[in-house]
Amino acid sequence: MKKKFKSLLAIFLVLAFVLTGCGKSNKDSGKSSDSGSKQESSTGKKANGEGKGNIVGEQMGGGVLIENEGEPIKGGTFKVGIPTDSPFKGIFNVALQDDNFDWTIIGPTMYGSANGGESMELRDSGAEKFEWDEKAKTATIKLSDSFKWNDGKPVTAKDIIINYLIIGHKDYPGVRYDDDMINIVGMEDYHDGKTQDISGVKEVDEKTVQISFKEWKPSIKWGAGIWHEPTNYEQVKDIAIKDIISSDPIRKNPKSAGPFYISNVVPGQSVEFSANEHFWGGKPKIDKVVMEVVPTSQILASLKSGKYDYIAGGAPSDTFKEISELKGYKVARQQDMAYTYLGFKLGKWDKEKGEVVVDPNAKMADPNLRKAMGYAIDNNAVGEKFYQGYRSQATSVVLPIFKDYFNTELKGYNFDQEKAKKLLDEAGYKDVDNDGIREDKNGKPFVIKFASMSGGEIAEPLSAYYIQCWKEIGLNVELTGGRLIEFNAFYDKLKNDDPEVDVFQGAWAVGTNPDPSGLFSKNASFNYYRYTNPEMQQALDKIADGKSSDEERAQAYKDFAKVMEDNVPLIPTLYRESLTPINKRVKKFDTRYVQDLNKDDFRWNQLELTSEQPIKE
Numbered sequence: 001m002k003k004k005f006k007s008l009l010a011i012f013l014v015l016a017f018v019l020t021g022c023g024k025s026n027k028d029s030g031k032s033s034d035s036g037s038k039q040e041s042s043t044g045k046k047a048n049g050e051g052k053g054n055i056v057g058e059q060m061g062g063g064v065l066i067e068n069e070g071e072p073i074k075g076g077t078f079k080v081g082i083p084t085d086s087p088f089k090g091i092f093n094v095a096l097q098d099d100n101f102d103w104t105i106i107g108p109t110m111y112g113s114a115n116g117g118e119s120m121e122l123r124d125s126g127a128e129k130f131e132w133d134e135k136a137k138t139a140t141i142k143l144s145d146s147f148k149w150n151d152g153k154p155v156t157a158k159d160i161i162i163n164y165l166i167i168g169h170k171d172y173p174g175v176r177y178d179d180d181m182i183n184i185v186g187m188e189d190y191h192d193g194k195t196q197d198i199s200g201v202k203e204v205d206e207k208t209v210q211i212s213f214k215e216w217k218p219s220i221k222w223g224a225g226i227w228h229e230p231t232n233y234e235q236v237k238d239i240a241i242k243d244i245i246s247s248d249p250i251r252k253n254p255k256s257a258g259p260f261y262i263s264n265v266v267p268g269q270s271v272e273f274s275a276n277e278h279f280w281g282g283k284p285k286i287d288k289v290v291m292e293v294v295p296t297s298q299i300l301a302s303l304k305s306g307k308y309d310y311i312a313g314g315a316p317s318d319t320f321k322e323i324s325e326l327k328g329y330k331v332a333r334q335q336d337m338a339y340t341y342l343g344f345k346l347g348k349w350d351k352e353k354g355e356v357v358v359d360p361n362a363k364m365a366d367p368n369l370r371k372a373m374g375y376a377i378d379n380n381a382v383g384e385k386f387y388q389g390y391r392s393q394a395t396s397v398v399l400p401i402f403k404d405y406f407n408t409e410l411k412g413y414n415f416d417q418e419k420a421k422k423l424l425d426e427a428g429y430k431d432v433d434n435d436g437i438r439e440d441k442n443g444k445p446f447v448i449k450f451a452s453m454s455g456g457e458i459a460e461p462l463s464a465y466y467i468q469c470w471k472e473i474g475l476n477v478e479l480t481g482g483r484l485i486e487f488n489a490f491y492d493k494l495k496n497d498d499p500e501v502d503v504f505q506g507a508w509a510v511g512t513n514p515d516p517s518g519l520f521s522k523n524a525s526f527n528y529y530r531y532t533n534p535e536m537q538q539a540l541d542k543i544a545d546g547k548s549s550d551e552e553r554a555q556a557y558k559d560f561a562k563v564m565e566d567n568v569p570l571i572p573t574l575y576r577e578s579l580t581p582i583n584k585r586v587k588k589f590d591t592r593y594v595q596d597l598n599k600d601d602f603r604w605n606q607l608e609l610t611s612e613q614p615i616k617e
């Protein structure tokens with residue numbers, strides 16, 4: 001009964017914030033701060049070291065090494081909760097998966113063949129070595145003899161090349177065929193069915209693959225066009241590409257070259273992994289990993305009862321206060337490699353051509369309308385009130401963690417209702433009948449459909465807050481379908497250009513490659529805004545120009561962010577921090593993006609447990 005009361009109180013407090021209206025937040029909440037600096041937030045958590053409760057790490061930092069006392073037991077099972085109110089898809093292959101939940105499951109268990117460098121570029125590991133020849137425009141991947149599948153057979157060049165043959169095929173059902181792939185010599189001919197192989201992807205010998213590029217891009221060293229994680233060739237070689245995504249080697253029993261392999265799957269709900277004794281980094285010290293979906297409303301209770309060692313991807317933000325006080329856990333605090341945004345549907349995806357087609361007559365085509373919707377939202381207040389200070393005003397689609405590339409001069413769309421109203425007036429959206437709601441430029445009723453995801457206690461009141469803010473500047477905004485949308489259905493609507501979506505709230509996990517082409521290029525299927533223009537594409541081309549100096553390239557990133565701010569296909573709203581609880585029975589866990597450059601990065605084969613079960617409260 002007590003738990004239910006707390007839950008209802010949390011909802012009441014958030015709704016109270018919504019009902020106060022968008023223009024009644026703190027006097028300074030609309031002011032932009034330097035998003036790359038270290039500050040003390042109103043929650044009282046210090047910028048460096050340990051903060052309140054059991055929080056370890058620093059605000060806007062790049063992760064933390066957590067170590068606990070105790071003598072490790074032999075074996076044991078590492079228990080992982082995945083906070084989501086939707087079933088996972090269960091596409092257990094890096095070339096085919098397209099959402100963060102599936103990657104959360106397979107990333108640390110089945111993959112991890114390369115290390116990360118000081119700037120998060122690809123770096124040699126005990127499994128692979130990389131050679132870059134900018135003059136010849138080639139990249140070479142050399143596989144070690146210790147790089148093996150869980151059945152003990154060696155990973156070969158064919159296991160790397162098969163990824164290119166899958167992604168480049170005309171029947172490929174995934175989303176990775178983009179500019180980076182098109183830049184590979186011979187890829188377009190293969191994609192068009194003119195050849196049976198890709199001339200620019202060569203098997204030099206059983207342990208060596210060479211990739212030739214049309215143009216050398218600096219981002220190649222960060223993995224642009226480099227598919228270094230293997231797919232077992234023998235398992236999939238006879239499966240038609242159109243059927244591969246539903247096949248058993250992808251859904252049920254894929255071979256693994258990572259520290260663990262799948263031993264059991266309950267579709268959409270849980271995955272059990274067993275130790276891969278042939279893992280190149282050394283046999284895992286624990287026996288199993290079990291990952292399972294946990295409804296966001298049950299995360300806190302499950303941790304208090306000691307059900308999980310780790311919450312993958314971080315705890316839901318509405319549990320942050322309670323999470324920070326759990327006695328059985330240390331909580332890693334770090335900047336997410338992600339941002340939240342408002343996206344606008346401005347065209348469609350041409351599947352045949354593999355490119356964005358902008359609709360000049362789209363409902364949201366006027367940039368002043370889009371800008372007005374950005375200025376209507378008080379993002380700093382949202383970060384404080386909804387997320388307890390763990391999120392803050394975003395100013396750029398390039399994250400501040402990429403310090404050399406981040407444009408500190410951009411201020412973003414800070415809260416300014418009067419400016420929003422003026423923009424709408426100038427654009428011709430006026431209240432013709434004096435009912436407080438604006439009509440379109442022709443004086444006809446104007447309704448904007450807003451798609452937002454369900455999940456957690458914050459989702460509904462936050463969407464209500466956005467709608468209230470837009471109402472206060474005279475816009476009539478309604479939820480698509482009249483309700484919040486389940487995660488998988490939400491992204492299906494975006495991919496399929498559902499006409500009932502005009503505006504949507506999404507989030508991008510950007511990864512370690514700062515090049516934004518995969519999200520914004522005219523050939524990127526992840527370009528859900530369906531927008532491009534010559535200025536935008538030119539800015540992306542400058543980023544990819546291998547002839548640029550480091551200084552010129554850094555400036556190109558900053559220029560691109562300015563182009564995005566001016567053209568407004570999306571508005572970055574919030575930079576995010578995460579709190580990741582890790583049970584104190586886990587001997588060591590490393591969440592740092594950049595680790596010890598003198599040795600292999602921390603991987604889950606190094607996990608050790610100091611007791612049979614997670615420590616309870």
